Amino acid sequence: xxxxxxxxxxxxxxxxxxxxxxxxxxxxxxxxxxxxxxxxxxxxxxxxxxxxxxxxxxxxxxxxxxxxxxxxxxxxxxxxxxxxxxxxxxxxxxxxxxxxxxxxxxxxxxxxxxxxxxxxxxxxxxxxxxxxxxxxxxxxxxxxxxxxxxxxxxxxxxxxxxxxxxxxxxxxxxxxxxxxxxxxxxxxxxxxxxxxxxxxxxxxxxxxxxxxxxxxxxxxxxxxxxxxxxxxxxxxxxxxxxxxxxxxxxxxxxxxxxxxxxxxxxxxxxxxxxxxxxxxxxxxxxxxxxxxxxxxxxxxxxxxxxxxxxxxx
Numbered sequence: 001x002x003x004x005x006x007x008x009x010x011x012x013x014x015x016x017x018x019x020x021x022x023x024x025x026x027x028x029x030x031x032x033x034x035x036x037x038x039x040x041x042x043x044x045x046x047x048x049x050x051x052x053x054x055x056x057x058x059x060x061x062x063x064x065x066x067x068x069x070x071x072x073x074x075x076x077x078x079x080x081x082x083x084x085x086x087x088x089x090x091x092x093x094x095x096x097x098x099x100x101x102x103x104x105x106x107x108x109x110x111x112x113x114x115x116x117x118x119x120x121x122x123x124x125x126x127x128x129x130x131x132x133x134x135x136x137x138x139x140x141x142x143x144x145x146x147x148x149x150x151x152x153x154x155x156x157x158x159x160x161x162x163x164x165x166x167x168x169x170x171x172x173x174x175x176x177x178x179x180x181x182x183x184x185x186x187x188x189x190x191x192x193x194x195x196x197x198x199x200x201x202x203x204x205x206x207x208x209x210x211x212x213x214x215x216x217x218x219x220x221x222x223x224x225x226x227x228x229x230x231x232x233x234x235x236x237x238x239x240x241x242x243x244x245x246x247x248x249x250x251x252x253x254x255x256x257x258x259x260x261x262x263x264x265x266x267x268x269x270x271x272x273x274x275x276x277x278x279x280x281x282x283x284x285x286x287x288x289x290x291x292x293x294x295x296x297x298x299x300x301x302x303x304x305x306x307x308x309x310x311x312x313x
Contacts, residue, residue, distance in 0.1 A: 002077065003310070004102070005030040006070075007085040008110070013150050013240060014085070017306040024303075024312070029077075033066070033089050037073065040065040063091040070094055074101055081310050085110050087122035095125035104128070108145075108309060112136055114234035130309055132237035134258075146262075147240050148305035149247035149297075154222040161285060162189035163253065164220055165228035168211075169196040172230045175255065175275050179228065180204035182278050188285070191224060221248060226285065229254040238262070243300055245269075249289045253280065264292050264300070 003021055007014045009032045021028045031038050040062045066089070079102040087095065087107050099105040107126045109119055112133040120140070123129045129142045137144040163183060167176065176192065183190045184204060194205040221227075227250050229241040236258045245252040252270045259265055259272065269292075271284045298304055307313050 001080045001312075002027045003029070004074070004077075004079045004082045004098075005084075006082070006090070006098075007032060008089070009034050016150050016302040017148070020303045020306050021310075029073075029079075031070070031073065033086070037069050038066050060091075063089070063094070067091055067094040067097070071097060074098075077101065080104065081106065083108065083310065084126075086116075086119075087125070088116065088118045090122075092122075092125070095122060099125055099127075104311070106130070106309065109133070109136070109142075112235055112237060113140070115232060133235070135236055145305065145309060146238055146300060147243050148302040149243045149300050150240060150302065151218070151221070151244060152247040153218065155247075155249045160189065160223060161225050162191055163226045163228050164191045164224035165230070166193040166217060166220070167195070167230065169194055169198075169200065170232075172232060176228075176230050177202075177204065178275060178278065179230070179273070182280070186280075188280065191220060192228075193220070221250070224250065226251040226253060228252075229256065231256040246292060246297070246300060249291065251284070251289055264296055266290055266292070 003026050005014060005018060005028065007030070014030065018028055018030050033039070070090075081104045082098050082102040084090070084098070084105075084107045090098075105126050106128045107123060107130070109116075109129070109131040111119065112131070113120055113136045123140070123142075129140075130145045131137050131142045132144070132146050134144060136142055165176065173194075176194075180190060180192055181204065182188075192205045194200065194207050195209075195211055196207050197209060200207045221244065227241055227245040229239055229245075229252060231239065231254065236256070238256065238259060242252060242254070242259065244250075246264065253273060254270065255273050255275060257272050259270060268284075268287060268290045271280060273280065
């Protein structure tokens with residue numbers, strides 16, 4: 001089966017289902033918006049300004065470049081399946097074209113519609129629309145599917161008892177800072193990395209000015225016992241951090257209480273914090289991770305995810 005994936009790089013996560021598809025024997029092509037040949041760099045401020053004005057019609061110079069490049073890349077091809085993420089990064093003409101060269105045009109929304117409402121303007125192009133946000137699925141009649149386990153590499157690695165988080169300095173920062181202060185006052189070791197474009201003086205975080213990829217994050221994942229996941233105010237669905245924790249058999253601290261509704265929820269492995277009454281039990285940090293039952297674990301693997309979303313079963 002010939003399959004085309006078009007996606008943001010998303011820290012390398014889409015490479016995992018791509019590999020699974022190739023392992024199944026499918027002919028897989030993948031295009032990333034931020035990589036050659038779709039990557040586009042403005043030649044001047046004037047070109048950037050013209051592109052901004054064209055955005056009003058949904059056809060910036062960048063999107064026109066992607067349209068032309070995709071047509072050239074696929075000019076002699078017909079695909080059985082095309083899977084797109086972040087559909088707002090392509091113009092309407094590109095979506096119509098892609099739909100014309102495949103039997104099944106599918107989109108997975110890596111961001112909820114509250115966080116990225118512009119996606120709603122494009123979902124009508126697709127035969128199937130998947131989302132990990134239960135509220136979006138209910139309101140817009142989308143198909144629900146969680147994110148997938150992106151890595152299992154650090155299950156038995158030599159790790160120290162500490163908490164790990166990596167995130168951008170955004171609306172989550174006040175809560176993350178409150179948690180960092182709590183850990184500092186209670187002598188709980190942390191490794192919190194914060195991406196900030198502006199300089200930030202703090203001893204609570206390792207501040208970085210450039211985002212890092214999944215391979216660089218891996219160097220941190222192997223040395224910690226507990227992941228920290230702070231959800232955005234508009235987010236109810238489960239982030240990739242939840243499934244990274246499951247795959248690597250690390251404990252998880254999160255403020256997303258909706259996780260209790262999922263079948264893999266285990267209070268030995270997952271502690272839900274309330275920022276109005278912040279507390280992390282010593283017993284939670286001290287007790288070992290309990291393995292997820294094998295059949296339940298398989299439900300969240302990248303192989304199962306891509307089989308479900310592309311109807312390959």
